[in-house]
Amino acid sequence: MFAFIRNFAKPRYPYSADFLPTTTTRIPFKFLATRSTNGPRVVFGLPPTSSFSTSTVARMPIKTAVTELLGIRVPVIQGGMQWVGVPKLVAAVSEAGGLGVLTALTQPSPEALRLAIRETRKLTSKPFGVNITLLPSISPPDYPGYARAAVEEGVRIFETAGNNPGPLIKYFKENNCIVIHKCTTIRHAKSAERHGVDVLSIDGLECAGHPGEDDVGGLVLLARAATELKVPFLASGGIADARGFAAALTLGAAGVNLGTRFMCTVESPIHQNIKEKIVASTERDTVHIFRTLHNTARVFKNKVSMEVVKIEGKGNAKFEDVRALVSGERGRKVYELGDPDYGIWTAGIAMGLINDIPTCKELVERLERETEEIVLGVARNMFGVSVVEKAKL
Ligand SMILES: Cc1cc2nc3c(=O)[nH]c(=O)nc-3n(C[C@H](O)[C@H](O)[C@H](O)COP(=O)(O)O)c2cc1C
Numbered sequence: 513m514f515a516f517i518r519n520f521a522k523p524r525y526p527y528s529a530d531f532l533p534t535t536t537t538r539i540p541f542k543f544l545a546t547r548s549t550n551g552p553r554v555v556f557g558l559p560p561t562s563s564f565s566t567s568t569v570a571r572m573p574i575k576t577a578v579t580e581l582l583g584i585r586v587p588v589i590q591g592g593m594q595w596v597g598v599p600k601l602v603a604a605v606s607e608a609g610g611l612g613v614l615t616a617l618t619q620p621s622p623e624a625l626r627l628a629i630r631e632t633r634k635l636t637s638k639p640f641g642v643n644i645t646l647l648p649s650i651s652p653p654d655y656p657g658y659a660r661a662a663v664e665e666g667v668r669i670f671e672t673a674g675n676n677p678g679p680l681i682k683y684f685k686e687n688n689c690i691v692i693h694k695c696t697t698i699r700h701a702k703s704a705e706r707h708g709v710d711v712l713s714i715d716g717l718e719c720a721g722h723p724g725e726d727d728v729g730g731l732v733l734l735a736r737a738a739t740e741l742k743v744p745f746l747a748s749g750g751i752a753d754a755r756g757f758a759a760a761l762t763l764g765a766a767g768v769n770l771g772t773r774f775m776c777t778v779e780s781p782i783h784q785n786i787k788e789k790i791v792a793s794t795e796r797d798t799v800h801i802f803r804t805l806h807n808t809a810r811v812f813k814n815k816v817s818m819e820v821v822k823i824e825g826k827g828n829a830k831f832e833d834v835r836a837l838v839s840g841e842r843g844r845k846v847y848e849l850g851d852p853d854y855g856i857w858t859a860g861i862a863m864g865l866i867n868d869i870p871t872c873k874e875l876v877e878r879l880e881r882e883t884e885e886i887v888l889g890v891a892r893n894m895f896g897v898s899v900v901e902k903a904k905l
Pocket residue numbers: 590591592593594596615643645672673694715718719720721722748749750751769770771772773775857858859860861862
């Protein structure tokens with residue numbers, strides 16, 4: 513615990529925690545439950561406004577290496593999402609102070625991506641990025657074409673994900689772009705670091721989409737990232753509220769990457785029925801498919817995904833055996849028609865934390881405000897550090 517306090521004092525700690533101890537002086541670790549009638553709810557959750565409110569003190573922006581590098585107000589990134597990461601959502605996230613990310617492969621061609629970038633620019637003057645996901649494929653999309661189109665359109669922030677990102681990272685770096693590489697293992701993170709990425713997005717087992725094959729959760733991955741990576745990193749997977757955001761910062765992350773949570777916002781382009789389905793679902797409503805094909809994906813648990821799991825369970829399944837069930841077109845129709853059983857669609861266990869359909873502005877502001885309250889509440893209630901007291905020093 514004392515090492516924890518010393519960490520706060522490290523210059524590379526990724527947020528400007530002016531209210532936190534600036535020396536390595538040992539502050540007794542006091543468990544509030546032993547000295548307050550409010551009990552542990554205050555320590556581990558949002559402090560009740562009556563006992564503690566940040567409204568009495570000046571708001572402190574959550575400044576990190578990532579907010580500085582990307583030129584955004586809040587270190588909240590909306591990860592690339594096939595069929596979902598379109599101009600309307602991307603611009604809304606960026607306008608709200610986070611970083612919206614367009615999904616290149618949602619556009620049918622590099623030329624269509626150009627138009628999507630221009631459309632996004634009409635909706636926001638704030639920074640936004642483009643995701644390029646390198647999928648295992650017999651006939652791969654025109655990755656260089658998508659990358660070139662985005663660079664020529666003036667995009668300077670890219671999220672890369674998937675296999676062999678080296679050449680893409682090299683191209684972006686040669687063109688003075690910022691690269692956030694998303695991966696699910698520390699060894700891949702270190703490899704991307706060697707390729708010169710600026711930020712790593714560490715996707716734990718909790719994430720929607722492809723969690724890799726190692727099944728390591730965010731707690732362990734992020735703690736390892738904090739000790740072993742040289743570049744700033746984002747926490748990704750299973751984060752949908754301020755508790756997750758605060759925990760990520762405490763683990764050393766310089767921000768968070770959210771997918772499922774942004775799917776379920778007013779500006780998200782998916783059918784209202786699917787948003788309501790996410791709200792009604794819990795953390796138990798996802799399933800891993802493609803496990804036996806070594807290309808695991810976390811998707812919504814429905815008739816189609818359970819059929820895929822059944823076929824895989826018979827043994828020796830080949831992609832051909834499930835191709836028709838998992839077709840991307842069917843997945844896209846889920847979002848268009850609003851029928852959650854029409855095909856495979858991506859969602860994460862963060863669904864268990866999603867209870868509403870806010871605008872991106874409401875969501876980002878809520879994340880910012882409540883994270884601040886949690887971090888300040890922990891500092892005050894556990895360590896006896898008061899912002900007001902600190903300001904008087
Ligand atoms: C609907 C949906 C589609 C996604 N598509 C992609 C994609 O095309 N490329 C990618 O790199 N990640 C994709 N992801 C993963 C997200 O970018 C992000 O890493 C992940 O959702 C984080 O986990 P969370 O959903 O628990 O927040 C997708 C996620 C969702 C929910």
